Amino acid sequence: MSECIFCKILNKEIPSEIVFENDEVLAFNDVNPQAPTHILIIPKKHISSFSDFSEEDMGSILPKVFLAVKYITEKLDLKKEGYRIVNNCGKNGGQTVGHIHFHLLAGRQLQWPPG
Known part of the structure; x- marks a missing residue:
């Protein structure tokens, strides 16, 4: 996926502020944050959107993404005040980026309904 900006971040072609990384998942600060804490969490396997997850990916990749969320929220002590996890799917x-990703937002009162 040579044109995917997140794949370029994964391949270290574009610098980012990495918050978490393991063999399957990368998390980094969003360059256009919508909250004081705004972290993008992506699987290292390129999957275009949530709609494109196979059953196998659901069982193997998705749990690792959410384990990363758990680790990050504990590391940054976000549990007390709360946070939001968002996945935007499709236009x-x-x-806006064709690589599945999850937004972790925290550090302010988040409104409902969202945008």
Whole structure:
């Protein structure tokens, strides 16, 4: 996926502020944060969107993404005040990068309904 900006971040072609990394997942600070804490969490396997997850990926990759969320929220002590995890899927869902990713937002009162 030579044109995917997140794959370029994974391949260290584009610098980022990495918050968490293991063999399957990378998490980094969003360059256009919408909250004081705004971290993007991506699987290292390129999957275009949530709609493109296979059953196998659901069982193997998705749990690792959410384990990363758990680790990050504990490391940054976000549990007390709370946080939001968001996945935008497709154009009308607000997805702007064609690599599945989850937004971890915290550090302010988040409104409902969202945008």
